[in-house]
Amino acid sequence: MTRLPPALLIGAAITLIYAIIALISLVWTPYDITNLQVSNRLQDWSATHWLGTDQLGRDMVSMLMEGARTSIAVAIVAVGIGMAVGVPLGLAAAANRGSLLDEVIMRGNDLIFAFPSLVIAILITAIWGPSATNAILAIGIFNIPVFARVARGGALPIWTLDYILAARTAGKTRTRISAEHVLPNIANLLIVQATIQFSLGILAEAGLSYVGLGAQPPTSSLGRMLSESQTMIYSDAWLAVLPGLAIVILVLGLNLLGDGLRDALDPRLRRARG
Amino acid sequence: MMIDVESLSVRIRAFDILRNVSLTIREGEIFGLVGESGSGKSMTALALMGLLPRVMEASGAARLDGIDLLSLGEYDLCALRGNDISMIFQEPMTALNPVQTIGDQVAEVLTIHGKADANAARKIARDRLDRVGLSHIGLDRYPHELSGGQRQRVCIAAAIALHPRLLIADEPTTALDVTTQAQILDLLKDLVAEENMSLLLITHDLAVVSDMADRIAVMEKGVIVEQGDTAQVLRDQAHPYTRKLFAASAHQPDRTATMIDDAILRIEDVHRHYPGAREGFHRGPPVRAVNGVSFAIQRGESLGLVGESGCGKSTLTRTILGLDPLTSGQITLNGNPVSPTMPRAHRADMQVVFQDPYGSFNPRWRVDRIIAEPFHLLGRKPAPSDIAEALEAVRLSPEDAFKYPHEFSGGQRQRIAIARALITRPKLLVLDEAVSALDVSVRARILDLLAELQDQFGLSYLFISHDLTVVRAITDRVLVMQAGEIVEEGQTEQVFTAPNHPYTRTLLESAPTLEIPA
Numbered sequence: 001m002t003r004l005p006p007a008l009l010i011g012a013a014i015t016l017i018y019a020i021i022a023l024i025s026l027v028w029t030p031y032d033i034t035n036l037q038v039s040n041r042l043q044d045w046s047a048t049h050w051l052g053t054d055q056l057g058r059d060m061v062s063m064l065m066e067g068a069r070t071s072i073a074v075a076i077v078a079v080g081i082g083m084a085v086g087v088p089l090g091l092a093a094a095a096n097r098g099s100l101l102d103e104v105i106m107r108g109n110d111l112i113f114a115f116p117s118l119v120i121a122i123l124i125t126a127i128w129g130p131s132a133t134n135a136i137l138a139i140g141i142f143n144i145p146v147f148a149r150v151a152r153g154g155a156l157p158i159w160t161l162d163y164i165l166a167a168r169t170a171g172k173t174r175t176r177i178s179a180e181h182v183l184p185n186i187a188n189l190l191i192v193q194a195t196i197q198f199s200l201g202i203l204a205e206a207g208l209s210y211v212g213l214g215a216q217p218p219t220s221s222l223g224r225m226l227s228e229s230q231t232m233i234y235s236d237a238w239l240a241v242l243p244g245l246a247i248v249i250l251v252l253g254l255n256l257l258g259d260g261l262r263d264a265l266d267p268r269l270r271r272a273r274g
Numbered sequence: 275m276m277i278d279v280e281s282l283s284v285r286i287r288a289f290d291i292l293r294n295v296s297l298t299i300r301e302g303e304i305f306g307l308v309g310e311s312g313s314g315k316s317m318t319a320l321a322l323m324g325l326l327p328r329v330m331e332a333s334g335a336a337r338l339d340g341i342d343l344l345s346l347g348e349y350d351l352c353a354l355r356g357n358d359i360s361m362i363f364q365e366p367m368t369a370l371n372p373v374q375t376i377g378d379q380v381a382e383v384l385t386i387h388g389k390a391d392a393n394a395a396r397k398i399a400r401d402r403l404d405r406v407g408l409s410h411i412g413l414d415r416y417p418h419e420l421s422g423g424q425r426q427r428v429c430i431a432a433a434i435a436l437h438p439r440l441l442i443a444d445e446p447t448t449a450l451d452v453t454t455q456a457q458i459l460d461l462l463k464d465l466v467a468e469e470n471m472s473l474l475l476i477t478h479d480l481a482v483v484s485d486m487a488d489r490i491a492v493m494e495k496g497v498i499v500e501q502g503d504t505a506q507v508l509r510d511q512a513h514p515y516t517r518k519l520f521a522a523s524a525h526q527p528d529r530t531a532t533m534i535d536d537a538i539l540r541i542e543d544v545h546r547h548y549p550g551a552r553e554g555f556h557r558g559p560p561v562r563a564v565n566g567v568s569f570a571i572q573r574g575e576s577l578g579l580v581g582e583s584g585c586g587k588s589t590l591t592r593t594i595l596g597l598d599p600l601t602s603g604q605i606t607l608n609g610n611p612v613s614p615t616m617p618r619a620h621r622a623d624m625q626v627v628f629q630d631p632y633g634s635f636n637p638r639w640r641v642d643r644i645i646a647e648p649f650h651l652l653g654r655k656p657a658p659s660d661i662a663e664a665l666e667a668v669r670l671s672p673e674d675a676f677k678y679p680h681e682f683s684g685g686q687r688q689r690i691a692i693a694r695a696l697i698t699r700p701k702l703l704v705l706d707e708a709v710s711a712l713d714v715s716v717r718a719r720i721l722d723l724l725a726e727l728q729d730q731f732g733l734s735y736l737f738i739s740h741d742l743t744v745v746r747a748i749t750d751r752v753l754v755m756q757a758g759e760i761v762e763e764g765q766t767e768q769v770f771t772a773p774n775h776p777y778t779r780t781l782l783e784s785a786p787t788l789e790i791p792a
Contacts, residue, residue, distance in 0.1 A: 170648040
């Protein structure tokens with residue numbers, strides 16, 4: 001077993017801590033955040049409210065836990081949509097390189113790429129109204145061309161290898177070869193891209209919630225907390241700093257994890273170390 | 275003595291890479307360093323250039339005119355590289371920077387060493403490119419616009435730009451066609467004679483050094499086992515390893531298979547054209563990669579197909595394997611038409627072995643899964659005994675089924691590739707440069723194996739190769755292909771001894787021959 005790079009360990013640790021916090025918030029938070037106690041508003045840090053309360057008297061620890069859960073859930077599902085649709089598209093494009101199908105898939109990708117996720121989100125909200133689900137859809141759609149491109153780019157050089165030719169002389173279809181030979185050999189690329197897209201998804205969710213297109217009250221999300229606290233940034237700066245910090249640390253952790261995974265999974269680097 | 279290497283040893287941790295290598299290269303001579311892969315010949319060159327990877331420790335001495343290269347710092351080495359010692363490599367495709375013009379890349383050598391300003395450097399670059407026979411090629415051309423041979427000439431022009439004392443050529447012609455190889459070797463010979471430099475020629479090919487070198491050294495596992503005047507080493511073959519190399523280079527497998535006069539594969543007037551390159555909204559004229567080829571392979575026959583890169587043999591191979599459609603004509607295998615849509619059961623009659631023992635297998639699959647893949651054609655699952663039999667047929671052990679491809683050497687991997695090809699009991703085996711990437715001694719054993727298997731299973735072989743020696747050793751009949759057409763066809767010995775077509779004659783004359791002086 002080779003030694004794992006420290007960046008990978010730190011990133012994995014941060015991500016794991018967030019995941020545990022998000023899971024705990026499913027069953028327990030210190031206080032119920034739907035229970036507003038305006039008399040308790042804007043309290044300082046204390047033994048009862050570790051990080052104080054916000055302008056509606058909600059416990060900040062509970063808010064952050066729920067907020068992190070929403071952000072992570074949105075990002076995970078959005079990455080899932082991107083991979084589930086994008087990877088098969090990319091594999092199909094690579095398997096039929098230069099064909100009409102390849103052109104249609106890749107130009108379709110370019111079309112989605114041309115719209116920023118915010119514009120897609122506004123479009124979707126204009127039709128179905130703002131909600132966390134629609135934020136997931138918007139970010140998910142934006143992830144599709146990213147994964148399609150990574151999958152196609154990784155698959156193309158593999159299609160030129162002799163074991164693909166051997167599989168074709170064994171009468172296997174392109175779809176089957178893509179699943180059996182190509183996908184396992186580009187899995188490391190996809191995993192690395194997934195962590196990067198995951199951190200971008202966290203940021204995108206925060207951005208959409210900030211402009212009011214994401215999670216709606218009473219659901220808490222890190223982006224919503226930022227937007228709700230911005231008017232009080234001079235009087236009660238912690239209300240904005242805490243969710244901001246939570247986003248920064250999570251994104252940093254995910255990026256470290258992504259970089260670390262890329263280094264650890266890259267066979268060239270692995271060989272140099274081994 | 276210009277270069278004087280004295281008991282040079284290189285090790286990485288506890289592993290010896292070179293042990294007590296001593297050699298001398300005289301002014302103006304060609305010194306051949308011969309050995310198989312992993313023998314340490316390239317490491318010797320890198321040590322001379324001060325380019326050994328950092329993790330390696332070198333001891334001993336490598337002197338250029340009395341200065342020990344091993345004791346020099348990086349700064350002094352930079353001044354020396356390209357100036358006193360320069361080097362060319364095996365792959366001219368990757369040795370040049372694809373986004374720089376060839377003129378800039380040759381001129382760069384001069385400006386880096388402060389030997390000329392930009393204008394003067396370009397003039398000298400022009401002169402050097404003329405010298406290596408590229409007078410018709412502009413300085414502003416990019417590497418991708420040139421052929422492999424032309425690119426190797428550019429590398430040589432850059433290497434000799436500063437009139438080095440020593441040029442190191444590491445397998446300079448291994449990636450090139452025979453006719454191009456002959457031209458590059460002639461050029462190197464001329465340069466040594468005219469530019470007053472020495473040449474260290476590193477190669478696995480005894481025939482190349484026997485034609486070129488004044489003196490040779492034979493390396494095995496990091497040790498020089500024999501060195502001396504070329505004629506003397508070739509004649510005496512004092513060391514057993516030298517004898518082994520010679521025997522393997524000229525190895526003639528014992529072929530006992532009998533031919534039956536009944537065609538297993540029939541190719542009739544096959545054309546395969548590609549659409550021409552896009553020019554704006556139009557396309558250029560179609561590329562006729564295969565242009566009216568007809569031949570047949572009999573049961574138990576071994577047919578050779580030789581030709582240089584770009585002659586269309588790869589395209590022809592893909593159509594024979596039923597991977598690419600035909601433009602026109604017909605291919606039948608065992609009486610059944612061959613096409614990308616042919617039934618799986620018919621495909622089982624034909625399998626293929628590729629050149630690259632490293633790219634031939636999915637690295638994530640175990641050997642048992644790899645060699646069982648063609649069973650897909652038969653529509654049933656392989657029994658463990660099928661896999662064991664296939665491995666035993668190629669003289670591997672049944673336990674090897676549970677290993678991964680990276681646990682095997684190049685020669686063993688090629689055996690696995692043959693086992694995979696044999697598992698459906700095909701009648702025709704297409705061997706696409708199947709022994710070209712192997713060392714001579716490994717190659718000799720694989721050729722023996724192929725000869726035995728042909729007899730044992732009554733196989734027909736289509737042996738596609740650019741290597742004339744190998745084709746001569748293993749085939750009954752040979753086809754010579756040029757520009758998409760078969761230009762000559764005949765019994766192998768007859769074609770090799772009395773070629774009819776001028777192109778065949780050129781090919782045979784270009785191929786270096788290993789002749790032992792009397």
